[in-house]
Structure formats: structure tokens, C-alpha cells
Amino acid sequence: MHIPDGFLSTATVATTYVISAGGIGNAVRLANKNLGEKHIPMMGILAAFIFAAQMLNFPVAGGTSGHFLGAALVAILLGPWAAVLIMAVVLTGQCFIFQDGGILALGANIFNMGIVGGFSAYYIYKGLSAVLGDSNRSKLISGFAASWASVLLASIACAIELAVSGTSPLSVALPAMAGVHAIIGVGEGLITVAVVSLVMATRSDLLKLQRI
Amino acid sequence: MKHSFLDKYSDKDSLIHRLDPRTKLVAALVFIALVVLLPHASWLTYSLYFTVVAALIIISRVPVTYIFLRSLVIVPFVLMVALFIPFFKEGVEAFSFNIFSWHLSVTYEGLETLGSVMAKAWLSILFLIVLTSTTTFSNILKALESLKIPRVLVMIMSFMYRYIFVLTDEVMRMKQARDSRNFGSGGKRLWQIKTVGNMIGTLFIRSYERGERVYASMVARGFDGHSRTLDRLCFKPADVYFVIALGTSLTLITLLNLLY
Structure with a gap:
């Protein structure tokens, strides 16, 4: 879902840059307020964690393999603003190290995967676990639903940006992108559940960290 | 500690490697912005921009096959967008086919959009690869910092x-x-x-x-939220020549594009 340069119109590039810059600015401010200068090494190392975790491939179907995306897990464990900050840093790194996603499209990529992905995951997780009760089982179900939905919603944001830029019509881009990512999201959801249940069993205190 | 896939070739030496990272980063931003601003189907302009990138690749002495293989990272995205092209309804029909009772037609407008978007994406990524394979990540970070990030x-x-x-x-x-x-x-x-x-x-x-x-x-060790580094970035005569050369060629291409 990393949009390369050239696919988005100037207006889309400018709009998403402004929104993402504002989001990152607020994320830095909140991280600084809640964690103090500790957030600098911590956010950096957790961004490196996302990078390393994405190297673990698992087989999907027909010889293809998938990997973990991470925004939902970070949002569930550390809060939506932490997810925005960490994903922004990860995506900038991916742009300059792997050329995965363009420089001008960076604003849009941060918006889709950091802001849309992080916030939707956090609020769906919070809402569902409030409805389902405080058991471990309800946390896992909410974690699955939140990760699945965050991947799906991020891909829908991407389809809308492509359509607004005149690259592809919304009537086709939307179902195609959403369809593919509804499947990818299942893998993401299952992995998030496995991660959360491992953390629950070994370091359950990490599930009660202060969220930002 | 042997992960050479991260900023590969950025430790080599060439005219481009020796440029100030700020010069290269700004050049990349300007180049990519110009490419993205181009209207669809300006094929001549695309090829002129390609000549500029190709010249930079040759001067940088980064292996061409490496740059080509790296640029393929955009292929999955291009393919996905290419799948939508048959569904562009407006325009002159280039060819059509039927899947069961479903009539699909590919229009010239659809193909033109796909071609233009692909060309723009490829030009942008080539310049981005030249930037990142001639500059170490820590220097890119220094450049970002001096650009007020x-x-x-x-x-x-x-x-x-x-x-x-x-x-x-x-x-x-x-x-x-x-x-x-x-x-x-x-x-x-x-x-x-x-x-x-x-x-x-x-x-x-x-x-x-x-x-x-x-x-x-x-x-x-006394960390208080600030880092103090020896800033060694310097803007050299080579940077001035590079800016003049690249600036002139990009201006000429833009003027040419406006005239025709």
C-alpha cells in the first residue's frame, strides 16, 4: 500500500502533507508531555522493532507470502498518537532506505497507515473491549477486529486518494483495494492476536502501559 | 552486523557521492515535484527528464542493473492500478474483450493515464535511488534537519x-x-x-x-533530550556547479515544455 511518487495529484500531495505534518506535530508534543525525553530512544527502538518484525514472512497462498504491518499493534499497546509517530518514522525510513513509497507521497502514506490505521485500530479496540467486557478473550477478539479494520480502512483511504487524483475511478479502485486488503487484514489480525496473547501470558504489565 | 542491503553503495566515491547531502535532497525534491506537476502524455518531456537521471546515474557510478532492480519496487502498485484501466468508460475505444457477458473496453484515455503515471513514478524513483545510494542515511538525516524537520x-x-x-x-x-x-x-x-x-x-x-x-x-550519562553533534556539512564549489548544471537543464526542459 506504499504509494510511489507520480500517482497522486499536487492537491492531494499538499493536503495529505499538511494533515500528516499536523498529526506528527501533535504526536511529538503528546509523547514529550507524557514520556518526557524517554520517548526519543523508546519510539526509535520501537520503530526499529516494526522494521525487524516486517522481515518475518509467513506463507499465504499460492506461493505468495505476507508480512506484518504493525500500526494496529502499536496503537493497541501504546495508543494512537504513538502509532502515528512510530509509523511516520518507519515510513520515512522505508522511503529513504528501500524507496518503498515516494517522497512526495510520504504525506499520503503516513496519513493512510499511521493516522487512519492507528486511530481506527485504537478506537475499534477500545470500543469493542468496552462492549465485550474485560476478559482476555474479549481483548483478543477486539484486537483481531481492530487490526483487520485498520488495514481495510487504510486501503480505502488509499483508493480515495487515487480517485481524487484522477489516477483511477473510485467505483473500481475502492472495491478492488478493499477486497484485497480485507484478505491481507485477516493475516494482520491473526498475528496481532498471537502477539497480544503472548504479551498477556508473559508480560501482562505491558498491556497496561500509559497510552498516548 | 552485515546487512549491506541498507544504503548499499553509499560508501563508494564519485562526484555525486561527494556532494553536500542537502544539495542532493533539495535536488531530488525539486526534480520529483517537477515530474509530478507535468501534465499527462508529455512523452518528449518525460524522455528529456530521463536523460537527466541517466546522466546522474552514470556519473554516480552506481551499477545500472542494481538501480534498475531497485526501481522494480513500484511494480506491484503499478500492476494494481493497471487492473483498473479497462474500466475507464469515457474516451475512444482502443480494443475490447468479453468475459462471459461482461463487456470490457480499454480506451486510449485509460492507456494514456496508465502510461503517464508509470513514467512519472519511474522517473521519480530513479532519482530517489540515486539520492539514497550516494548518501548515507545519517547524512540524509542531517540534511532533513537542516531543512527544518x-x-x-x-x-x-x-x-x-x-x-x-x-x-x-x-x-x-x-x-x-x-x-x-x-x-x-x-x-x-x-x-x-x-x-x-x-x-x-x-x-x-x-x-x-x-x-x-x-x-x-x-x-x-547526562541525556537531557538534546543531542550535540559535530556538524560537518559544507556547501562546496562542486555543489555550486551541480546546482547550476541541474538547474539549467531542468529550466530548459520546463521552458521547452511550455513552448510546445
Whole structure:
């Protein structure tokens, strides 16, 4: 879902840059307020964690393999603003190290995967676990639903940006992108559940960290 | 600590390598912005821009095959957008085909959009690869900082870069342990996903604990939220010549594009 340069119109590039810059600015401010200068090494190392975790491939179907995306897990464990900050840093790194996603499209990529992905995951997780009760089982179900939905919603944001830029019509881009990512999201959801249940069993205190 | 896939060739030497990272970063931004602003189907202009990138690639002495293979990272995205093209309804029909009772037609307008978008994406990524394979990541970070990206963000990114190597080593060890226990050759898919999930969970706990240890040792050494580095970026005569050469060629191409 990393949009390369050239696919988005100037207006889309400018709009998403402004929104993402504002989001990152607020994320830095909140991280600084809640964690103090500790957030600098911590956010950096957790961004490196996302990078390393994405190297673990698992087989999907027909010889293809998938990997973990991470925004939902970070949002569930550390809060939506932490997810925005960490994903922004990860995506900038991916742009300059792997050329995965363009420089001008960076604003849009941060918006889709950091802001849309992080916030939707956090609020769906919070809402569902409030409805389902405080058991471990309800946390896992909410974690699955939140990760699945965050991947799906991020891909829908991407389809809308492509359509607004005149690259592809919304009537086709939307179902195609959403369809593919509804499947990818299942893998993401299952992995998030496995991660959360491992953390629950070994370091359950990490599930009660202060969220930002 | 042998992950050469990260900024490969950035330690080599050439005219482009020796330029100030700020010059290269600004040049890349200007170039990509110009390419993105171009109207669809300006084929002549695209090829002129391509000549500029090609010249830079040759001067940088980064292997052409490497740059080409790297640029293929955009292929999945291009393919996905290409799938939508048959559904552009407006315009003159180029050819059409039927899938059962479903009539699909490909219009010239649709093909033109796809071609233009592909050309723009490819030109942009080529310049981006030239930038990143001639500049080390730490120099790109310094350049970003001097372009007024908040210092905190740059510091977080430099921590990320430092620990990517450590955590990648950790992942490689875990992967080796997993594969030597027959991971690839059997087991249900759900079990495989659970294994990967457990590995990522372990990695998360270790990373979080590492973050706490690193912070504690930084505080013990007097860290107060600021980093003090010896800033050694300098704008040299070579940068001036580069800016003049690139600026002139880009201006000429833009003028040519406006005239025709």
C-alpha cells in the first residue's frame, strides 16, 4: 500500500502533507508531555522493532507470502498518537532506505497507515473491549477486529486518494483495494492476536502501559 | 552486523557521492515535484527528464542493473492500478474483450493515464535511488534537519537507524532457530501464523525492555533530550556547479515544455 511518487495529484500531495505534518506535530508534543525525553530512544527502538518484525514472512497462498504491518499493534499497546509517530518514522525510513513509497507521497502514506490505521485500530479496540467486557478473550477478539479494520480502512483511504487524483475511478479502485486488503487484514489480525496473547501470558504489565 | 542491503553503495566515491547531502535532497525534491506537476502524455518531456537521471546515474557510478532492480519496487502498485484501466468508460475505444457477458473496453484515455503515471513514478524513483545510494542515511538525516524537520523527529529516526541493525540480527537468529525446527516444510497455516506472532511478541518485549535499558544508560550519562553533534556539512564549489548544471537543464526542459 506504499504509494510511489507520480500517482497522486499536487492537491492531494499538499493536503495529505499538511494533515500528516499536523498529526506528527501533535504526536511529538503528546509523547514529550507524557514520556518526557524517554520517548526519543523508546519510539526509535520501537520503530526499529516494526522494521525487524516486517522481515518475518509467513506463507499465504499460492506461493505468495505476507508480512506484518504493525500500526494496529502499536496503537493497541501504546495508543494512537504513538502509532502515528512510530509509523511516520518507519515510513520515512522505508522511503529513504528501500524507496518503498515516494517522497512526495510520504504525506499520503503516513496519513493512510499511521493516522487512519492507528486511530481506527485504537478506537475499534477500545470500543469493542468496552462492549465485550474485560476478559482476555474479549481483548483478543477486539484486537483481531481492530487490526483487520485498520488495514481495510487504510486501503480505502488509499483508493480515495487515487480517485481524487484522477489516477483511477473510485467505483473500481475502492472495491478492488478493499477486497484485497480485507484478505491481507485477516493475516494482520491473526498475528496481532498471537502477539497480544503472548504479551498477556508473559508480560501482562505491558498491556497496561500509559497510552498516548 | 552485515546487512549491506541498507544504503548499499553509499560508501563508494564519485562526484555525486561527494556532494553536500542537502544539495542532493533539495535536488531530488525539486526534480520529483517537477515530474509530478507535468501534465499527462508529455512523452518528449518525460524522455528529456530521463536523460537527466541517466546522466546522474552514470556519473554516480552506481551499477545500472542494481538501480534498475531497485526501481522494480513500484511494480506491484503499478500492476494494481493497471487492473483498473479497462474500466475507464469515457474516451475512444482502443480494443475490447468479453468475459462471459461482461463487456470490457480499454480506451486510449485509460492507456494514456496508465502510461503517464508509470513514467512519472519511474522517473521519480530513479532519482530517489540515486539520492539514497550516494548518501548515507545519517547524512540524509542531517540534511532533513537542516531543512527544518523537527529535531526530535530526526533524533528518533537516528535511533531507529541505529537499532535496525541490532534488531535485524535478533530476527535473523530467531528465524534460524525457527527454520532449523522445520518451520517451512509442514504444519497448518494457522500454526505457522501463530509461530510468527509469538516471534514478533517476543521481539516486542525484548525491544521494549531494550528501550528502557538504553534510556536508563543515557540518563546515567547526562541525556537531557538534546543531542550535540559535530556538524560537518559544507556547501562546496562542486555543489555550486551541480546546482547550476541541474538547474539549467531542468529550466530548459520546463521552458521547452511550455513552448510546445
